[in-house]
Amino acid sequence: MTGTPLGTAPGSPLRVGLVGYGLAGSVFHAPLIAATEGLTLDTVVTSNPERQQQARAEFPDVRFAATPDELFDRAAELDLIVIASPNKTHVPLATTALKAGLPVVVDKPVAGTAAEARELAALAEERGLLLSVFQNRRWDNDFLTLRKLLNEGELGDVRRFESRFERWRPQLKGGWRESGDPAEIGGLLYDLGSHVVDQALALFGPAASVYAESDIRRPGAETDDDTFIAITHTNGVRSHLHVSATTPQLGPRFRVLGSTAGYVKYGLDPQEAALRDGRRPGPGWGVEPESDWGRVGSGESPVTGGGRPEPTLPGDYPAYYAAVAKALLEGGPNPVTALEAAAALDVLEAARRSAREKVTVIL
Secondary structure (H helix, E strand, C coil): CCCCCCCCCCCCCEEEEEECCCHHHHHHHHHHHHCCCCEEEEEEECCCHHHHHHHHHHCCCCEEECCHHHHHCCHHHCCEEEECCCHHHHHHHHHHHHHCCCCEEEECCCCCCHHHHHHHHHHHHHHCCCEEEECHHHHCHHHHHHHHHHHCCCCCCEEEEEEEEECECCCCCCCHHHCCCHHHCCCCCCCHHHHHHHHHHHHHCCEEEEEEEEECCCCCCCCCCEEEEEEEECCCCEEEEEEECECCCCCCCEEEEECCCEEEECCCCCHHHHHHCCCCCCCCCCCCCHHHCEEEECCCCHHHCCCEEECCCCCCCHHHHHHHHHHHHHCCCCCCEHHHHHHHHHHHHHHHHHHHHCCCEEC
């Protein structure tokens, strides 16, 4: 996992093949890859003419492959594969890429089960290849700010971490993410739940037990759209995590309660909205207005002015791919390992079982 991959001349950018150009591929991966020094978007896999036109408009030199097989036929011309296709394809495509000798980035969730994630990690280790999972929410502005507060001891000993990734989408949108077919790995537990669980584990360490409540609220829905997950971490911190598409009044994104102070932050990191609007990383990227800052304090509600405003650090999604490039070119650390993703999948699997059987699951 060190040094320049075979096929790339020293000093040349790594050639990236991107599988999928839907929401994940077009909004997140392609723009961030293109903005990263040391990487170039070489090939996009999509057979959809409209998506090809969309990609060519922004990246005039990009090549296309109609299928992943066509891409893998050109494996010798590439240095990194990024998998941003539907969840059910993540494991087979990552397996094929690794066996072809190519490092891989996989969008979350890396797999449907922790066992599959660990098998992929073992294959990557055996082949000496990078396998990284795109958990971009570790570079959200609020997450970075909270990590700073924790490192500085501003809250004392954290006792409870509340995290909400809530939306108001009373109408179904359709597509595989809302499919009830287990093979599709749809539903909010594995979609938004992958983010909030990964953040909780990254901040507060391994889970000792998991309790969950999961519901299907919307008429015609086939899979969970309103889920609560409670994690008791091995260090005693309790994480209360909410993911929902059926929340008409959104709660705070973070509410963190410590022994000396708390931190409350409303609103979602602005980077996704910026990327959707066609804006690209550059000066001022990830900065939010002072009016959106969270507050740190004790004894009073932040809504009534309690505590002090806490400047929000800029969000930094570009840091993920910068770390991937450094890992491949210089032997730097993997920004998110498949084993870290497997630990989050342990929690998601436990949450599914807890909600189904109405039990607390000990890990």
